[in-house]
Amino acid sequence: MTRAVLMRELRLALRSGGGAGLGLVFFLIVILLIPFGVGPDETLLALIAPGTLWIAALLACLLSLDRIFQADYEDGTLDILTLSPMPLEGLVAIKGLAHWLTTGLPLVIAAPVLGLTLSLPAPAYGWLIASLLVGTPALSFLGTIGAALTVGVRRGGLLLSLLVLPLYIPTLIFGASVVTSAAEGQSVTTAFQLLGGITLFTLALAPFTAAATLRMQMR
Amino acid sequence: MSLWEFANPVKFIRLSGRLLPWVSGLTVICLAVGLIWGLFFTPEEARQGHIAKIIYIHVPLAMMAINAWGMMFVTSLIWLIRRHHVSVLAAKAAAPIGATFTLLAIITGAIWGAPTWGTPWVWDPRLTSFAVLLVFYFGYMALWAAIEDPDKAADLTSVLAMVGTVFAFLSRYAVNFWNQGLHQGASLSLDKEENVADVFYIPLLLSIAGFVLLFLALVLLRTQTEVRARRLRALMLREGANA
Amino acid sequence: MIGQKKKRRVQLIVVGMVLLAAASALIGFGFRQGIQFFRSPSEVVESPPGPDELFRIGGLVEVGSLIEGSGETITFIVTDNAKTVPVSYTGILPDLFDEGQGVIALGHLREGTFYATEILAKHDESYMPKEVIDSLKEQGLYEAPDS
Numbered sequence: 001m002t003r004a005v006l007m008r009e010l011r012l013a014l015r016s017g018g019g020a021g022l023g024l025v026f027f028l029i030v031i032l033l034i035p036f037g038v039g040p041d042e043t044l045l046a047l048i049a050p051g052t053l054w055i056a057a058l059l060a061c062l063l064s065l066d067r068i069f070q071a072d073y074e075d076g077t078l079d080i081l082t083l084s085p086m087p088l089e090g091l092v093a094i095k096g097l098a099h100w101l102t103t104g105l106p107l108v109i110a111a112p113v114l115g116l117t118l119s120l121p122a123p124a125y126g127w128l129i130a131s132l133l134v135g136t137p138a139l140s141f142l143g144t145i146g147a148a149l150t151v152g153v154r155r156g157g158l159l160l161s162l163l164v165l166p167l168y169i170p171t172l173i174f175g176a177s178v179v180t181s182a183a184e185g186q187s188v189t190t191a192f193q194l195l196g197g198i199t200l201f202t203l204a205l206a207p208f209t210a211a212a213t214l215r216m217q218m219r
Numbered sequence: 220m221s222l223w224e225f226a227n228p229v230k231f232i233r234l235s236g237r238l239l240p241w242v243s244g245l246t247v248i249c250l251a252v253g254l255i256w257g258l259f260f261t262p263e264e265a266r267q268g269h270i271a272k273i274i275y276i277h278v279p280l281a282m283m284a285i286n287a288w289g290m291m292f293v294t295s296l297i298w299l300i301r302r303h304h305v306s307v308l309a310a311k312a313a314a315p316i317g318a319t320f321t322l323l324a325i326i327t328g329a330i331w332g333a334p335t336w337g338t339p340w341v342w343d344p345r346l347t348s349f350a351v352l353l354v355f356y357f358g359y360m361a362l363w364a365a366i367e368d369p370d371k372a373a374d375l376t377s378v379l380a381m382v383g384t385v386f387a388f389l390s391r392y393a394v395n396f397w398n399q400g401l402h403q404g405a406s407l408s409l410d411k412e413e414n415v416a417d418v419f420y421i422p423l424l425l426s427i428a429g430f431v432l433l434f435l436a437l438v439l440l441r442t443q444t445e446v447r448a449r450r451l452r453a454l455m456l457r458e459g460a461n462a
Numbered sequence: 463m464i465g466q467k468k469k470r471r472v473q474l475i476v477v478g479m480v481l482l483a484a485a486s487a488l489i490g491f492g493f494r495q496g497i498q499f500f501r502s503p504s505e506v507v508e509s510p511p512g513p514d515e516l517f518r519i520g521g522l523v524e525v526g527s528l529i530e531g532s533g534e535t536i537t538f539i540v541t542d543n544a545k546t547v548p549v550s551y552t553g554i555l556p557d558l559f560d561e562g563q564g565v566i567a568l569g570h571l572r573e574g575t576f577y578a579t580e581i582l583a584k585h586d587e588s589y590m591p592k593e594v595i596d597s598l599k600e601q602g603l604y605e606a607p608d609s
Contacts, residue, residue, distance in 0.1 A: 145378075145382060149362065149375050149378065149379060150362075150365070152366065152371070153365045153366065156365065159361055159362065159365050162354075162357065162358050162361055163358045163361075163362065163379065165354075166351060166354045166355055166358065166383075166386065166390070167382070167386045169351060169386070169389075169390045169393065169394075170386070170389045170390055170393040173390075173393045173394065173396060173397045174393065174396070177396070177397065190396075191396070194393070194396065198389070198393075209378065209381075209382060212378065213374075213375065213378050216371065216374040216375060216378070217371070217375075219371070219374075
């Protein structure tokens with residue numbers, strides 16, 4: 001059951017034109033725009049690379065959030081899924097996981113390559129991958145809360161961003177701090193622990209919150 | 220008689236109607252005395268000079284900006300548990316007031332900071348947290364505006380108030396990690412030694428009381444309006460169904 | 463079927479609790495290690511940062527060290543009562559900046575001197591009337607609050 005729903009989600013995301021790929025292309029474009037904005041100076045780019053990569057990843061994650069529940073809510077699939085033996089919390093967790101696999105994971109893989117173009121210092125690459133790997137699941141799962149809140153709102157994309165972006169602040173602070181500290185050759189343990197803590201906290205609570213919200217939406 | 224009796228809209232309207240003139244009157248008295256005393260009849264502060272007098276506005280505004288969100292958290296929780304309409308409408312009524320207080324606290328702080336710190340804005344934890352709080356207020360208000368069904372909107376905004384509270388706290392501590400900042404510690408506290416000399420202290424307490432009462436009066440007034448608007452909506456729906 | 467759904471939800475709640483416990487442990491551990499934002503003169507003297515690293519230094523302006531040079535350039539010494547670092551700065555100073563007062567400066571350390579691009583004065587949380595402090599000073603009873 002779990003597997004079947006996950007495969008369905010992945011297939012839908014990959015085949016409905018511009019679901020998963022779009023976030024990645026967006027990530028690429030934002031990073032490409034940065035040097036046009038601040039100039040091609042390599043020291044400056046290296047200085048802002050950690051934060052820029054994290055913010056771009058965060059915005060790319062945001063793009064496909066409104067798809068998490070919207071289609072299933074509109075065509076009634078969500079009502080049918082709530083009748084299945086799988087609890088709604090589990091469904092939310094699977095949808096969050098599917099969103100991360102199709103949006104977050106490609107960003108983790110692309111980030112080091114884009115880091116090269118921003119002259120990110122050598123010691124930071126490992127921690128860039130690690131921090132995105134640990135941090136992006138929180139972005140997808142927090143997104144499920146925002147998506148559940150705005151599922152009935154027509155053209156709710158902008159509202160969704162307004163609701164979700166403030167929730168991303170702790171993840172962004174600790175994620176970018178890990179990469180910055182690594183680039184400066186300082187200890188990253190504290191920031192990395194806190195980043196992991198926030199992610200686990202989100203993974204634990206977001207499915208319950210989003211499921212409760214969806215029940216309110218279907219009442 | 221239990222306290223929940225006042226959650227009954229009819230009783231709330233009656234009680235708040237009786238309270239409102241008294242609360243408004245007290246607000247005017249406290250604010251007038253506190254602010255006039257504070258702004259015109261206190262001596263010059265030792266190192267900051269007259270600009271320090273902005274604390275009579277800034278400190279109460281900042282306190283109420285946070286307390287308003289706290290009130291919204293409690294009243295939203297009451298709605299989720301006991302489903303009293305007055306409770307969630309009070310939260311809805313408080314949001315724009317809280318947002319305004321937050322914005323004014325930031326502006327008065329900037330006016331004070333420009334000469335005293337040498338900059339109107341720094342990315343200091345307290346300042347940044349207020350900017351974050353403002354964004355949470357905006358999100359809450361936007362969600363109310365976006366959903367048509369009033370009960371569903373009440374449910375969803377209450378969830379947002381819960382999630383927002385948790386993440387406002389998390390952000391507050393995360394921001395401390397990111398920047399330690401310039402803002403002084405709290406000048407007033409219940410358990411620590413007093414930092415404000417008596418001449419400044421009494422007018423400050425008066426103006427704080429004034430702003431608390433102002434908030435209360437505005438929330439009562441706006442909640443009355445919301446309750447009546449809700450009743451109007453119900454009546455119009457019934458009319459529409461009959462016609 | 464309902465029973466199965468309930469069982470799965472309980473399983474999910476247990477998983478959630480475990481994750482929450484792990485999260486609290488990580489966050490609690492992380493915050494206990496403490497965080498610092500500006501460096502004290504002692505830390506800067508003991509392990510000097512490279513010339514390209516932008517950082518903040520925080521401490522007191524040493525009494526008698528403030529020298530106003532040509533134009534808007536000033537130099538002073540920042541101290542934490544153990545070690546000292548000379549600071550050079552060009553620009554407008556905030557009102558609260560004075561000898562014996564707290565200061566935070568942003569800039570680079572080059573050849574032992576801190577070249578600040580931004581100076582911020584730190585204010586403590588005490589508010590005292592001017593006349594009181596003046597009279598306390600006359601009687602020799604006044605102690606600066608942050609010394």
